[in-house]
Amino acid sequence: xxxxxxxxxxxIKSYQPGKTIPQLQEEHGWEKVAILWxxxxxxxxxxxxxxxxxxxxxxxxxxxxxxxxxxxxGLAARLNKSEKExxxxxxxxxxxxxxxxxxxxxxxEFLTSEGGFVIIYNWARINNVRCVAMPMTDAxxxxxxxxxxxxxxxxxxxxxxxxxxxxxxxxxxxxxxxFMQGIPDHxxxxxxxxxxxxSRAIDPEFPNSLEMDYPNxxxxxxxxxxYGIAGVRLGFGIGNEKIIQAMAKAKLTFEPTALAQxxxxxxxxDDEFLSxxxxxxxxxxxxxxxxxxxxxxxxxxxxxxxxxxxxxxxEEVMQVFDKLMKHGVLVRPLMPPIEHCIRISIGRPxxxxxxxxxxxxxx
Ligand SMILES: Cc1ncc(COP(=O)(O)O)c(C=O)c1O
Numbered sequence: 001x002x003x004x005x006x007x008x009x010x011x012i013k014s015y016q017p018g019k020t021i022p023q024l025q026e027e028h029g030w031e032k033v034a035i036l037w038x039x040x041x042x043x044x045x046x047x048x049x050x051x052x053x054x055x056x057x058x059x060x061x062x063x064x065x066x067x068x069x070x071x072x073x074g075l076a077a078r079l080n081k082s083e084k085e086x087x088x089x090x091x092x093x094x095x096x097x098x099x100x101x102x103x104x105x106x107x108x109e110f111l112t113s114e115g116g117f118v119i120i121y122n123w124a125r126i127n128n129v130r131c132v133a134m135p136m137t138d139a140x141x142x143x144x145x146x147x148x149x150x151x152x153x154x155x156x157x158x159x160x161x162x163x164x165x166x167x168x169x170x171x172x173x174x175x176x177x178x179f180m181q182g183i184p185d186h187x188x189x190x191x192x193x194x195x196x197x198x199s200r201a202i203d204p205e206f207p208n209s210l211e212m213d214y215p216n217x218x219x220x221x222x223x224x225x226x227y228g229i230a231g232v233r234l235g236f237g238i239g240n241e242k243i244i245q246a247m248a249k250a251k252l253t254f255e256p257t258a259l260a261q262x263x264x265x266x267x268x269x270d271d272e273f274l275s276x277x278x279x280x281x282x283x284x285x286x287x288x289x290x291x292x293x294x295x296x297x298x299x300x301x302x303x304x305x306x307x308x309x310x311x312x313x314x315e316e317v318m319q320v321f322d323k324l325m326k327h328g329v330l331v332r333p334l335m336p337p338i339e340h341c342i343r344i345s346i347g348r349p350x351x352x353x354x355x356x357x358x359x360x361x362x363x
Contacts, residue, residue: 006128008125008128009126011125012122012125021033021035021330028326028328030327032354033328033329033330034329034330034350034351034355035345035347036306036344036345036346036347036351036355037330037331037332037345038230039225039305039306039345040225040345041225041227041230041277042345042346042347042348042351043273043277043280043348045228045263045273046228046266046267046270046273048266048267048270048273049228049229049266049267052262052263053262053263053266057259060259062258063254064256064258065258065261066253067248068088068256068261069083070265071088071261071268072086072088074265074268078268079210079238084241084245085238085241085244086244087244087247087248088236088255088256088264089255089256090233090235090255090256091224091235092220092221092222092224092236092237093119093123093235094255095220095236095237096120096159096190096192097123097127098250099188099190099218099237099243099247100124100127100129100157101127101250102243102247102249102250103156103157103188103247104124104127104129107154108130108154108155108156108157109129109152109154109155109156109157110124110130110132110156110157110159111132111134111147111150111151111155111157111158112132112134112147112158112159113134113136113142113147113160113164114133114134114135114136114337115166115167115337115338116133116142116161116164117165117166117194118335120159130154132155134146134147134150136337136338139169140167140169140308140338141167141169142161142169144171144179147179148179148182148183151183151187156187157188157190158183158187159190159192160189160190160191160192161192161193161194162192162193162199162207162209162303163195163199163303163304165304165306165343166306166334166338167300167341168300168301168306168307168308169300169301169302170203170206170303172207173212176212177212180212180214180217183216188216188217188239188243189214189216189217189218190217190219190220191218191219191220193208194221194224194235195225195303195304195305196208196221197225197226197227197274198225199303199304201278201282202285202302203303206303210238215240216240217239218238219239220237221235221236221238222235222236223235223264223267225304226277226305227264227268227274229260232259232260232264233256234261234264280346280348283349284346284348284349285302285307287349287352287353288307288346288352291356291359292307292309295356295360295363296363297359297363298311305345306343306344306346307343307344307346308334309341309342310340311341311342312340314333314339314340317333317341317342320359320362321333323362324358327354327357327358328358329354331343331355332345
């Protein structure tokens with residue numbers, strides 16, 4: 001076989017799946033387990049979402065609605081936007097990919113920060129778009145000044161996550177406004193607000209990019225976090241109609257699936273579950289802060305459903321990771337340039353306590 005793999009694909013490292021939870025369970029024989037490694041909603045999902053999926057299953061022999069009209073309508077009403085300004089996809093990861101695929105070509109560059117959500121760098125490279133990542137600030141935040149200074153004639157898309165995963169750091173409304181004022185309007189600024197529902201509960205002043213009046217902002221949101229349906233893959237983008245139309249052309253015809261659309265509508269109509277989730281998160285976050293202070297564990301204040309702890313170096317990180325794993329506490333060691341950090345998601349109260357008990361045993 002002599003098929004040539006293009007250089008930009010050959011250069012990408014393949015995803016290396018770790019062991020599954022059942023495999024790890026068999027290996028370690030844990031009595032209890034705390035799954036705190038993927039920023040998932042460990043309270044579960046809305047019963048309304050489950051019922052909507054069960055009902056939708058009866059029509060599974062038909063293709064889904066390619067424009068997700070009902071869900072779009074529900075979202076438009078909730079977000080006070082027009083349906084034409086919304087696009088849905090298989091997770092916000094897919095919506096990000098649509099933006100890159102629809103807008104970037106030739107020498108166009110994707111500009112962002114180091115220490116962001118790991119998948120974004122790959123989506124740029126897979127689409128053969130040069131990805132430029134600026135160093136973070138000393139406080140693990142996005143260095144907006146450095147990003148702005150790095151803009152050149154090839155810059156097409158800037159990606160900012162607010163709050164950022166895995167650092168948990170946030171940008172204020174004033175910082176974002178100040179940044180946007182210097183950005184030429186031929187550059188699309190993607191503001192990824194995957195954790196928005198949590199962020200707003202942590203800080204009522206947390207900026208909502210949907211309320212910012214810049215036509216070159218594309219906001220990303222997801223049903224994977226506070227809405228608790230990561231497994232069905234559903235996210236959305238909100239932006240200028242012209243951008244949304246271009247992205248729709250790049251979308252898989254029947255993305256997202258009928259079950260995902262139904263799950264999303266059910267979840268959207270369950271404020272009770274959403275409030276419970278948000279409350280559990282804010283309480284869990286403060287519990288971790290107090291316990292980390294008591295144990296002398298360094299951390300960065302977070303605006304999401306996770307907190308980044310800071311250790312001496314990679315070696316210490318792997319020791320902590322292994323020890324927690326032995327106790328059935330699954331956390332996420334991070335990649336360079338923050339390989340001296342571990343991200344811990346907020347779980348149910350008993351999972352958070354289990355994590356602290358395990359840490360306390362060896363600290
Ligand atoms: C900042 C950020 N954006 C996007 C995503 C992906 O979300 P989705 O499940 O909607 O693809 C994540 C998931 O962890 C995230 O942390």
